[in-house]
Amino acid sequence: MEIIPISDHLTAIDHNLLAxxxxxxxxxxxxxxxxxxxxxxxxxxxxxxxxxxxxGIAREEVAHILxxxxxxxxxxxxxxxxxxxxxxxxxxxxxxxxxxxxxxRLLLGVRRAVGEEAWPLHGxxxxxxxxxxxxxxxxxxxxxxxxxxxxxxxxxxxPDHVAYWDRKSGGLFIGDAVGLCLPRYNxxxxxxxxxxxxxxxxxxxIATLRQQNISQLYITHFGVHQNVxxxxxxxxxxxxxLVGIVDDALAKGIEDVPALTARWLPYPPEAPxxxxxxxxxxxxIVGLLxxxxxxxxxx
Ligand SMILES: [Zn+2]
Numbered sequence: 693m694e695i696i697p698i699s700d701h702l703t704a705i706d707h708n709l710l711a712x713x714x715x716x717x718x719x720x721x722x723x724x725x726x727x728x729x730x731x732x733x734x735x736x737x738x739x740x741x742x743x744x745x746x747x748g749i750a751r752e753e754v755a756h757i758l759x760x761x762x763x764x765x766x767x768x769x770x771x772x773x774x775x776x777x778x779x780x781x782x783x784x785x786x787x788x789x790x791x792x793x794x795x796x797r798l799l800l801g802v803r804r805a806v807g808e809e810a811w812p813l814h815g816x817x818x819x820x821x822x823x824x825x826x827x828x829x830x831x832x833x834x835x836x837x838x839x840x841x842x843x844x845x846x847x848x849x850x851p852d853h854v855a856y857w858d859r860k861s862g863g864l865f866i867g868d869a870v871g872l873c874l875p876r877y878n879x880x881x882x883x884x885x886x887x888x889x890x891x892x893x894x895x896x897x898i899a900t901l902r903q904q905n906i907s908q909l910y911i912t913h914f915g916v917h918q919n920v921x922x923x924x925x926x927x928x929x930x931x932x933x934l935v936g937i938v939d940d941a942l943a944k945g946i947e948d949v950p951a952l953t954a955r956w957l958p959y960p961p962e963a964p965x966x967x968x969x970x971x972x973x974x975x976x977i978v979g980l981l982x983x984x985x986x987x988x989x990x991x
Pocket of ligand 1: 761763
């Protein structure tokens with residue numbers, strides 16, 4: 693666990709996602725009230741709680757837990773955090789609230805999506821009592837001291853994806869809406885996962901965000917990025933490269949997922965980020981293949 697100071701009212705806790713540093717964070721937003729953005733998985737919750745303790749924040753002080761979408765590394769830890777933080781309300785898109793109340797179907801889908809190698813690193817979900825959940829898609833949260841968080845739906849990566857503006861800094865908690873950027877592992881790419889990835893929505897979300905005046909990105913995977921336009925261009929290009937690779941594979945009728953992943957994300961297999969590149973890369977190839985086949989009416 694590492695504490696990453698950002699500004700007077702913002703801090704990131706590196707919560708050791710996938711048992712590695714530099715992969716996932718929970719953001720801490722401090723006004724008169726305290727909000728967390730992103731929960732990590734159930735396995736990262738102890739690190740987040742240790743981070744809060746290190747920051748001198750009592751568990752009773754946390755009032756809000758904001759999730760960008762229902763994937764395990766963004767909302768998987770929500771139930772355990774809600775259990776440990778007795779006064780916190782959990783926010784997620786209304787369409788995903790049922791999954792946090794009764795998670796068994798979601799867990800089955802995640803296991804299929806991430807594969808057996810990476811599955812044990814994704815943890816499990818503690819159900820959340822319905823009365824502690826609120827819809828996020830129209831959220832406007834005044835934390836006091838001039839700190840305002842506001843939701844912006846950003847579908848594509850998943851249909852339920854919501855990003856959150858920090859109005860004070862003009863920055864955006866962007867979740868996985870555009871893609872990931874892990875400087876420590878030299879990995880930058882869009883994640884287009886099964887089962888609900890939507891390319892048309894993702895392209896529209898990226899185009900919208902490119903028009904907006906975002907001072908900085910608070911990325912879940914990973915950290916603060918000031919070069920917003922540059923990062924969006926990089927990820928846009930990487931997405932179109934992936935579309936080309938998948939089109940080519942479908943034209944040839946060859947769906948060798950590991951080979952396609954290696955072509956899209958050439959990465960040394962022994963390097964420390966290899967599991968991330970392989971697992972999230974393969975999930976993306978499979979997700980876009982599925983989307984394109986559906987578009988073309990191929991089963
Ligand atoms: Zn995701």
